[in-house]
Amino acid sequence: MSAESKSAQTSVAPQADVLFVHIPKTGGMSLYNSMARWFGAEASLRYPRSTDEFKQKFLQLSDEELHRIRLICGHFDLPFWLQRKLGDRFVISLVREPVERVLSTYRYAKSWTQHPRHGLVGEMSVAEYVDSQVSDPTRHNGQCRRLCGAGDFQAAREMALRHIDLLGALELIGMLSRAIGDRLGVPLDIRSDNLSPDPRPKREDLDASLLAKLQSCNTEDYKLWAWVIESNLVRGHR
Numbered sequence: 275m276s277a278e279s280k281s282a283q284t285s286v287a288p289q290a291d292v293l294f295v296h297i298p299k300t301g302g303m304s305l306y307n308s309m310a311r312w313f314g315a316e317a318s319l320r321y322p323r324s325t326d327e328f329k330q331k332f333l334q335l336s337d338e339e340l341h342r343i344r345l346i347c348g349h350f351d352l353p354f355w356l357q358r359k360l361g362d363r364f365v366i367s368l369v370r371e372p373v374e375r376v377l378s379t380y381r382y383a384k385s386w387t388q389h390p391r392h393g394l395v396g397e398m399s400v401a402e403y404v405d406s407q408v409s410d411p412t413r414h415n416g417q418c419r420r421l422c423g424a425g426d427f428q429a430a431r432e433m434a435l436r437h438i439d440l441l442g443a444l445e446l447i448g449m450l451s452r453a454i455g456d457r458l459g460v461p462l463d464i465r466s467d468n469l470s471p472d473p474r475p476k477r478e479d480l481d482a483s484l485l486a487k488l489q490s491c492n493t494e495d496y497k498l499w500a501w502v503i504e505s506n507l508v509r510g511h512r
Contacts, residue, residue: 288312288458293360294347295367296320297420299378301444302368304465306347308451312460313345321348329354352433353423364457365437365511369417369499370444372492373477373485376407381470400475404484408491415494427497434510441508443499453507 292309296302310318321328329350335343340358352367370378380403383395395403407413415425422433434441440457442450448464455462477485489496502508 286312286460288344288460290364290458291344291361292346292458293355293363293365294345295352295355295365295420295438296347296349297367297369297375297417298349299375299382300368300370300417301447302347303468305368305447305451305454305462306345307467308462308465309345309454309458311463312458317342317344319343319346321350324349324351333357349420351420351423352437356437364439364454366440366442366450366454367421367434367438368442368444368447368450369495369502371499372417372495373480373488375417376404376488376492377475377477377480378470381472381474382468385470385472400480401484404480404487408487414491416492417495418498421498425494427494427501430494430498431501434508437511439509439511441502441510443502445503446506449506 288309292313294302294306294309296306306320310320321332328348332348332350335358337359340346341361346363377400380395380398380400384398398406411425415427418425418427418430421430421438424430440450440453442453451462451464480488
């Protein structure tokens, strides 16, 4: 980053506070880091996992502390975030093509030794991982679940239109970043953070039966993703 850019970041403050509903493996770390550069470490807070411990930490934040934190982010579902009075925060989220998201999750958990599920997923073949996804209904339609608490597209759509200001897609990240930057009054970088060191397996490495299994347990997520892609950006909270 140039000296001019660093200087600008110390003198320009984002024009809105943000709640980022981070759906795992949608490119959210890149977007969060791009925003956090402008908000600064003292005014940014990210919960790395959706554990009960982190949920309690969020719920126990004082109103004063919550007001001080201008950028807040985590893997909690939107109904959970809304248990607190968040004021007029600018609410954002993004989705990803469902099979690509599942494969990215597998690659990440398998290759990153510090991942909470590395011990389990690290020993799995991709076929075993797909079967584990299919056999666990709580992992079906995970993107809809993050938006509304259930694996249902219509409920996720209604929740997004009511409570999310900008809902974009990883495949159109440039458009989403520009729209967020326009609202914040600062330019956002297009980054590629938190990538898995091993790019395999890719979608084309799956045989037809594995692909069909993943698609079948993410039908509602496909509706959500298609809606966002067709809209380019979903502008809700009207």
